[in-house]
Amino acid sequence: MIQELRRIWTAPLPWLLVLGPTALNGVLALFQRRYGPERYWSFVGQFWDKLGLAAVAALILTVCLSLTDRDRSCQTESLMLTTRLGRKHLFLRRLLACALCPFLLALLLSAGNFLCGLTLSGGLSIPENWAASYLGHTLLAGVGGSLLALAACGLCELFRSLPVAFLLTAVVLVFSTLAPDLKGEPLDLYILANGFFAKLIRGRALTGWASYSPPWGWEWCLWGPWHLCLTALCVGWAVRKRKERNQW
Template sequence: MTQELRRLWSAPFPWLLILGPTALNGALALFQRRYGPERYWSFVGQFWDKLGLVAVAALVLTACLSLMDQDRSCRTEALMFTARLGRKHLFLHRLLACALVVFLFALLLSGGNLLCGLALSRGLPVPEHWAARYLGHTLLAGAGGALLALAACGLCEIFRSLPVAFILVAVVLLFSALAPELKEEPLGLYVLANGFFAKLIRGRALTGWASYSPPWGREWWFWGPWHLCLTALCVWRAIRKRKERNQW
C-alpha cells in the first residue's frame, strides 16, 4: 500500500487542490474581513460547504479513479492477473490507499484554510466553541470523502470503466450538492438529495442536514448508517464481480 500512497501523493494535482481552494477562500476572506468582520469566522468555518466539497470531489474523481483504472489504461492488467494472491492484495491496498489519501487530504486542506483564516483575521477573536465545530466538520468531511472514494472505486471496478464511474458519481454528487434542503418532497427526491455523500462531506451530519447550530442533529442517526451501508454495498459488489471474473 505504501507504493500506492506514494503514487497518489507524488502527483502535483492533490497539492494544487490544496493550494488552489485555500488561496481562493483566503481572497474571499479578505473581502469578508473588510466589509463584514462580524461574520468573518462564520465564513471561514463554512469552507466545507463549497470549496472544500469541490476539492474532495475533484480528488476522488481524478486521482482515485485513475489509480483504480491504471492497470487497464497501462495495459498491464493481464500481467497482474497472473499473480493469484497479488491481484487480490493490490485491489484491497488501492481501496485503502484511496480512502486514506482522501482523509489526509481533507485534514491538510482544512489545516491550510484554518492557518489562512488566522493569518487574515488581524486580531479578530475566535468565537466560543468555533474550533470544536470546525474540527467536527473537518473530521466528518474527511470521513465522508473516504467513504465516497471507496464507493467510487467500487463502481469503477463493477463497470470496469473509468468514464462510466466518473459520470455516474459526478452527476449524483452534483445533484446532491446543488439540491436545496428538502423536507416535504417525494421520498425518492429526498433520498437522492441527501443520501449521496455531499452533505456528509459538508459536515452537515454534525448538526443535522439543515443547520450548523445544535450538536448532532437527529437526521444523522439515519444518514450515517445509510452512507456506511451504501459504501459497503459498492465494495461488496465490486469484490463479487471480481470473483465472477476469476480475478480475486
C-alpha cells in the first residue's frame, strides 16, 4: 500500500488539487474580508461546499480510478494473473490506497484553507465553536471521499471499464450535488441529495424532514449505515466478479 500511495503522491496532479482550490479560496476570502468581514470566517468554513468537493471528486475520478485500471491500461494484467496471491494482494492494496488518498487530501486541503484564511484574516477573531465545526466538516469530507473512492473503484473493477465507472460516479455525484437543499422536498430528491456521498464530502448538514445542526445529528443513524452498505455492495460485487473470473 505504501508503494501505491507513493506512486499517487509523487505525481503532480494531487498537489495541484491541494494548491489550486486553496489559492482560489484565498483570493475569494480577500474579497469577503474587504466587502463582508462579518461573514469572513463563515466563508472560510464553507470551503467544502464547492471547491473542496470539486477537488476530492477530481482526485477520485482521475487518480483513484486510474490506479485501479492501471493493469489493463498498461497491458500487464495477463502477467499479474499468472501469480496465485499477487493479484489478490495487489487489488486489496490498491483499494486501501484509494481509500486513504482522499482522506489525506481532505486533511491537506483543510489545513491549507485554514492557514490561508488565518493569514488573510487581518486580525479578525475566530468565532466560538468555529474550529470544532470546521474539524467536523473536514472529517466528514475525508470519510465521504474514502467511501466514494472505494465505491468508484469497485464499479471500475466490476465493469472492467474506466469510462463506465467515471460516468456513473460523475453523474451520480453531480445530481447529488445539485439536489435542492430544501426541507420538505419529495422523497426521491431527499434520497438523491443525501444518499450518494455529495453531502458527506461537503461536510454539510443533511437536509430533509427534520431540523438538523451540522455536522452531527440523528439522521446519521440512517445515512451512515446507508453509505457503508452502498460502498460494501460495490466492493463486494467487484470481489465476487473477480472470483467468477478466477482473478482472486
